[in-house]
Amino acid sequence: VSTILDGRGWSPGFGRFVGDELRWYRIFSFALRPKRVLSRKGLAVERRRLPEGQERLSMPADWVILRCTSHHAPVEIAMARPPVTGFLSGLEAAPPGAVSPRLASQDWPAA
Numbered sequence: 582v583s584t585i586l587d588g589r590g591w592s593p594g595f596g597r598f599v600g601d602e603l604r605w606y607r608i609f610s611f612a613l614r615p616k617r618v619l620s621r622k623g624l625a626v627e628r629r630r631l632p633e634g635q636e637r638l639s640m641p642a643d644w645v646i647l648r649c650t651s652h653h654a655p656v657e658i659a660m661a662r663p664p665v666t667g668f669l670s671g672l673e674a675a676p677p678g679a680v681s682p683r684l685a686s687q688d689w690p691a692a
Contacts, residue, residue, distance in 0.1 A: 591636070591639055591640065591659065592607055592616075593608045593609070594606050594607045595608065596658070598621065598671045598674075601620060601622060602618050602619065602620060602621060603620075603621060603624060603671075603672075604617075604618050605617040605618075605619070617656070619649075619651045620651065621672065623651050624649055624650070625650050625651075626647050626648070626649050626669065627648045627649065627650055628647075628648045629645055629647055629665075630645070630646050630648065631644075631645065631646070632644060632646060636659075640659055641661065644659050644660060644662070645659070645660060645665050646658070646659045647659075647660075647665070647668070
């Protein structure tokens with residue numbers, strides 16, 4: 582999984598859902614804390630796209646880029662196709678007692 586960082590391009594890392602948060606950690610970092618923490622409540626997937634232009638040189642061809650909105654700012658997350666389903670399931674799932682968020686768009690383009 583990679584996320585795009587303003588002015589620096591894509592940064593490899595991994596994310597995990599912890600309670601009501603998506604915590605994203607950079608792979609090449611000594612930090613023990615996540616680089617980004619996104620609330621599941623305010624995170625919605627707007628659209629899905631394939632890598633374009635220079636992105637095709639920095640990531641595998643079978644990866645998908647998810648354009649998400651959050652309370653803080655838009656964020657793009659890139660990952661291989663198989664984990665996309667798990668990510669979307671994790672995003673739609675909610676911790677016990679919480680209300681599940683909706684995807685921003687149910688009309689996915691073919692990727």
